[in-house]
Amino acid sequence: MVDYVRDLQNRICLALEKSDGRARFESKSWQRDGGGGGESRILEGGKVFEKAGVNVSVVHGQLPAMIQKKFGSSSTEFFATGLSLVLHPVSPMVPTVHANYRYFEQPDRAWFGGGADLTPYVWSEEDFRHFHRVHKEACDRNSLELYPRYKAECDKYFWNEHRGEARGIGGIFFDYLSEDLDKTFHFVRSCGDAFVESYVPIVERSKNKTHTDRQKKFQLLRRGRYVEFNLVYDRGTLFGLQTKGNIESILMSLPPVVNFDYCADMETNEEEKTLTACFRQPRSWL
């Protein structure tokens, strides 16, 4: 998995640089006090991407007792590796995307987790369907049961309980896949390999579109909900903070500029209403 995520990081960064057309990823290696480290690739101030991070981590050591208890393992020893990316485009016409594929190992068991989800700021059914279709195809190559299951898991996971709404229009999400690790690794690679195809065509279609001030404002407000989800609920973020991971890599997921208004109206027009309805009531895209 370590070789795979490193190669995937290279492939994804190349594709994104090509799509951005101006900025380059900067690489920053970091060491973790408790063992291991990682490599963050960050692009800021791009033509398309305002803040993009594609990180690889390969860490090991001892789990905090609280997390060990939650995992139900007899040991605190762990090894974990994965790729995690969050891309925040400048334009509200281009959706934010997140993907993460990871492998976790303890002396008594090992499992894979991961997924990808899209957070759009304007309505574009073609793009939403494309993102889901590409991930469905990646799942289908392994088993036809996977997409429906992990699509539903994704809707459940990326849920801002206090808002009663999803973070975006979903994708796929799975965790604790500990059976038949070879087969599962194959599945994880299918998903990871599908990322560029699932997202870059959407960027290409939307990156040169013009937008209104209100569309920009809506993006800044929706980014606030993104922050709420990541800091209040996201397991990966909380795990990272609790295990003293690399703070900057963990919080790289937060959008660069965010608005938090009091009682913000998120349904000022038909487009916002349609989009908000999809966040409140996740639907099928295929």
Added chain:
Amino acid sequence: MVDYVRDLQNRICLALEKSDGRARFESKSWQRDGGGGGESRILEGGKVFEKAGVNVSVVHGQLPAMIQKKFGSSSTEFFATGLSLVLHPVSPMVPTVHANYRYFEQPDRAWFGGGADLTPYVWSEEDFRHFHRVHKEACDRNSLELYPRYKAECDKYFWNEHRGEARGIGGIFFDYLSEDLDKTFHFVRSCGDAFVESYVPIVERSKNKTHTDRQKKFQLLRRGRYVEFNLVYDRGTLFGLQTKGNIESILMSLPPVVNFDYCADMETNEEEKTLTACFRQPRSWL
């Protein structure tokens, strides 16, 4: 306590409107599904205050099992009332402030909690000392032991563990004060009554000062740390989200515009270095 916090809300809002000189607080009452409600007073787009909320809540009902367990009570019934305010000024020259005074009651016990803390973006020892001095005097009127104890509690509470730094330069903080409720209520009123005197003179001294672009940027980045604290650690926020409180009143505390940069340099000059050192290593101000 209900009458007290309502009166205090009026007094504070009047003082802040006078200091702002342009905007007015708008009142918004809300009901809580599980019982009770509250009144939010919000001022946005002021001359001095970009986003200010002074809220009163009077709620009752049943606690979620998780919180009951934490409180160690034999009952899920609760009644709670309090005033909570967060003021985010436009200018980085004017510090952000938070204060909260609350009373909590269950069938088998009752307690008070509260405090006030200052989050500055520029160095102003005179102001930091003033804020602490006024709160010390309020504490001292009740017992000389209180300020040192609650100043230390405040430094401990408003702590971003993952950053290894405080949210600001502290103030006072106390919780679960369940002994001698009459005397404690008197103490809480001393603190609440001191709020205007602790903060408004600082606003008056700083509100017309000019600032640099970098000072504004530093404010936007420090506001990011404010968001991190409130969403990851703040008991009041998490309690509110878990008990299905009024979301907009709870998250009113989040700053209106925030920046999250990757590996932001928070020590680009001597002033930032001095301020950051105080966040990392809380010190005595008196």
